[in-house]
Amino acid sequence: MKVLVAGGAGYIGSHCVRQLQAAGHEPVVVDNLVYGHRAAVAPRVPFHDIDFGDAAALERVFADHRFAVVMHFGAYCYVGESVTDPIKYYRNNVAAPLTLLETMLKHGVGKFVFSSTCATYGIPARLPITEDLPQAPINPYGQTKLDVENLLKALAHSHGLSFAAFRYFNAAGAAEDGSIGEDHAPETHLIPLAIGAAQGLRPALQIFGTDYPTPDGTCLRDYVHVDDLSRAHIAAFAKLDKPGTRLFYNLGTGTPTSVKEAVAAVEKVTGLEVPVTYAPRRAGDPPALYADATKAKTELGWQPKFMSIEPIVETAWRWHKACPKGFGDRK
Ligand code: UFG
Numbered sequence: 001m002k003v004l005v006a007g008g009a010g011y012i013g014s015h016c017v018r019q020l021q022a023a024g025h026e027p028v029v030v031d032n033l034v035y036g037h038r039a040a041v042a043p044r045v046p047f048h049d050i051d052f053g054d055a056a057a058l059e060r061v062f063a064d065h066r067f068a069v070v071m072h073f074g075a076y077c078y079v080g081e082s083v084t085d086p087i088k089y090y091r092n093n094v095a096a097p098l099t100l101l102e103t104m105l106k107h108g109v110g111k112f113v114f115s116s117t118c119a120t121y122g123i124p125a126r127l128p129i130t131e132d133l134p135q136a137p138i139n140p141y142g143q144t145k146l147d148v149e150n151l152l153k154a155l156a157h158s159h160g161l162s163f164a165a166f167r168y169f170n171a172a173g174a175a176e177d178g179s180i181g182e183d184h185a186p187e188t189h190l191i192p193l194a195i196g197a198a199q200g201l202r203p204a205l206q207i208f209g210t211d212y213p214t215p216d217g218t219c220l221r222d223y224v225h226v227d228d229l230s231r232a233h234i235a236a237f238a239k240l241d242k243p244g245t246r247l248f249y250n251l252g253t254g255t256p257t258s259v260k261e262a263v264a265a266v267e268k269v270t271g272l273e274v275p276v277t278y279a280p281r282r283a284g285d286p287p288a289l290y291a292d293a294t295k296a297k298t299e300l301g302w303q304p305k306f307m308s309i310e311p312i313v314e315t316a317w318r319w320h321k322a323c324p325k326g327f328g329d330r331k
Contacts, residue, residue, distance in 0.1 A: 007074025009036025
């Protein structure tokens with residue numbers, strides 16, 4: 001199938017493009033390269049350097065290609081920045097997808113796959129998190145994702161849009177062949193920061209909060225390999241044939257891992273010490289987030305290949321060791 005991948009030069013999108021190719025699909029990428037990397041897009045994949053909130057530019061892409069599905073990975077994802085600059089987040093994470101959805105529907109494309117987040121649950125009412133828990137985001141980032149989920153429900157009703165929204169837990173790791181990996185600028189994510197600190201390329205890792213009500217006092221998260229995320233997305237295509245289909249899935253391994261455990265995994269895998277300092281809690285961090293992904297397993301036959309932190313870190317380490325400057329295009 002020909003698949004439009006919005007945000008296909010970003011971390012998760014670029015990995016998904018390669019998985020799409022491996023599964024025999026034809027991805028076409030649109031990305032404005034604000035955070036994405038041209039070098040992350042797989043060779044021979046058609047690439048359009050446009051903002052997918054730009055209706056005229058998007059029109060030209062839809063006029064050139066006949067897409068079966070649209071996938072959207074192009075959101076901004078810095079929780080802290082979403083608190084200080086909500087307009088930037090609503091513009092890119094809500095207004096731009098609105099344009100994308102409007103354009104695709106106008107061109108008769110009725111299937112959509114959306115990157116949502118566990119941040120839509122806020123502080124979860126129960127753990128592990130199932131899809132039916134109340135969604136009450138505690139920051140604008142999570143709220144923008146929930147707003148799009150709600151828009152998708154409305155479009156399923158009004159236009160017969162079929163969609164799958166995936167609520168990711170903590171995407172991590174890199175392509176197994178070492179070809180691409182995680183390169184955010186600024187980098188705020190635990191694993192690349194811990195690896196960079198171990199390599200002496202970044203400052204000592206600050207561990208944010210040691211007084212959480214968790215076994216070792218640091219936050220618990222559910223790290224899920226970026227290629228496992230992609231495989232779930234592709235598995236959902238087969239479920240979108242009936243107009244008006246609405247699918248919501250958590251994607252995580254269900255294994256809670258503390259910040260200290262993640263740091264220990266980086267030390268074990270790299271054989272290097274991670275220098276750490278202890279800092280106060282980071283605003284907006286829920287103490288524990290981990291998934292019950294039974295629904296994705298039962299309905300999509302999804303089974304993550306990477307079930308624990310160490311093999312995930314191994315893939316990340318392969319990439320960071322080979323490419324210490326990432327894609328080499330950081331401004
Ligand atoms: N952490 C540190 N030090 C750091 C960076 C992170 O201690 O320098 C801790 C955080 O406090 C958190 C854990 O490591 O407990 C993971 O933090 P990340 O920043 O790697 O990931 P988050 O859990 O904050 O964020 C992820 C996604 C977001 C999404 C969020 C949902 O990256 O896009 O999950 O909660 F919104």
